[in-house]
Amino acid sequence: MTVSQTIAGANTELSLHQRIVNEIEGRILSGEWPPGHRLPFELELAEQYGCSRMTVNKAMAQLARTGLIERRKKSGSFVIQPHAQSAVLEISEIKQEVEGLGKTYRYKRASREMRKATSDDRALLDLSASGKVVEVTALHYAGERVFCFEERLINLAAVPEAAEETFADTAPGSWLLQQVPWSAAEHKIKAVAADDDIASALSIPPGSACLVVERRTSMQGTFITHVRLTYLGSSHELVARFTPSQTGQI
Structure with a gap:
């Protein structure tokens, strides 16, 4: 040859x-x-x-x-089921995450309630005893599957306009990004086993591994909102991008 x-x-x-x-x-x-x-x-x-x-x-x-x-x-x-990526140090819209997977996004409000803040609410948003909140739960879909379950509290003292918003057609996160400036945010990330409520919302067996992202945003020291986003653990990952500080180590 x-x-x-x-x-x-x-x-x-x-x-x-x-x-x-x-x-x-x-x-x-x-x-x-x-x-x-x-x-x-x-x-x-x-x-x-x-x-x-x-x-x-x-x-x-x-x-x-x-x-x-x-x-x-x-x-x-x-x-393989494609993984969605969220930036840990950024606040992005869930719709963008879903469309980044090439899937059709759909939002569905599960519940909305305006009420006096409970002791748990006051602790999360640093409210007074007379504080009021809007509580919204919602489902975000990627195609026909539930992508994320959202549980959100909005501080009415910081965002009084939320009292008139039904969130029937607009996701709270998207609405807040358009309505209210924020100056600081904090994230808490943890792995949990789905309880009965989460399992029902995400259409998964109880005990399934889930990824939970909790976030609070504030403006000049006043907390605006607290949100708890629960994803099926096998279909979501978090990415952090950062630059080294003068004292940073490898």
Whole structure:
């Protein structure tokens, strides 16, 4: 075999490997193969593409590295549920997170109540005994699945306009970002097991792992809102981006 024949064979193998990657990637990203779908076994793909199993194996390894599939020993390869990313140090809209996944966003208010603040409310928002709040619970959808369950308190002393807002069509977070400036925020992040209420809201079994993000925002020392966002743990991740300080360490 000549050198030119060897190179030609290598190029054919490479192009076929990339063709397999591109075609499988296209089926996943188009939704033809949804999360949880089992891909054909490597031997089936080798027969389908008329190539060696090694070529297919390389293609599957590349797809796994890019986070599109998960390879399970003896079980095969499966399409991974895409992970949404939230920036820990930013306040972003849930709609943007969902659309970043290529999914259709939908909002549904579950409840709204205007009432006198309880002792728990007063502790969360540093309210006086006569303080009043609007409490809103809501569901945020990615396609047909619940993406996030929101539980929010709004301080009426800081945002009196909330008394007239029903939040039937507009998510509280989006509305607040448009209405009220804020100067400081704090996040608390924790992993929890879904209780009966959360399990029902997210349509998951009780005890499922969930990621909870709690946030308070304030303006010049007055707390505006407290929100508790609960995500299914397997479909969400948090990302922090920062620069080193003078005293920072690696």
